[in-house]
Amino acid sequence: DAGVTQSPTHLIKTRGQHVTLRCSPISGHKSVSWYQQVLGQGPQFIFQYYEKEERGRGNFPDRFSARQFPNYSSELNVNALLLGDSALYLCASSLSGVDSYSNQPQHFGDGTRLSIL
Amino acid sequence: QKEEEQNSGPLSVPEGAIASLNCTYSDRGSQSFFWYRQYSGKSPELIMFIYSNGDKEDGRFTAQLNKASQYVSLLIRDSQPSDSATYLCAVNFYGQNFVFGPGTRLSVLP
Secondary structure, three states, X not given: OOOOEEEOOEEEEOOOOOEEEEEEOOOOOOEEEEEEEOOOOOOEEEEEEEOOEEEEEOOOOOOEEEEEOOOOOEEEEEOOOOHHHOEEEEEXXXXXXXXXXXXXXXXXXXXXXXXXX | OOOEEEXXXXXXXXXXXXXXXXXXXOOOOEEEEEEEEEOOXXXXXXXXXXXXXXXXXEOOEEEEEEOOOOEEEEEEOOOOHHHOEEEEEEEEEOOXXXXXXXXXXXXXXX
């Protein structure tokens, strides 16, 4: 079975531009989470979506937005890019959302490396 | 924002030794705990998860959870050079998102 797939793998943008990152979860997984990871740090939570609804939001500005589609794939959008947005953006999927008693583990895709010039 | 701390790194151990990685967390409402391995330039890979106090073993890996003391550990027995990576602990607080620690870089020396 295919794992979590993300596209594109690498992206170079300039300040002020916007970007859309895409993620397809593992088949059967209904929850998708987005993380930002800068070099030398652990992943920082951005959003979680479950059954097409936002279930969690991290401490990121409104320039960051996301959505989940009926097939459970997801997009992360970032507007007005800043140099500080340069990072590895990770998508993770799990069977259930964070408000579930089952506490399913999250499985990560290979990430999108975003560089802002 | 709940916080986690991992033992300061980097950590170096000789091949064949036991590597011990520790993570403390700041909230008693935590529900589940995860260890991920991340090779340089790659994405995190799930190694183990643990929900209950005590030990959980999977091959060369043992996760230990002590909720009273608010720490979770990962032991790697018979460490191999291929175990050299950054190890991330993550805590899933019920009803909230995953919180990752900063990671501990492990080097296993041949």
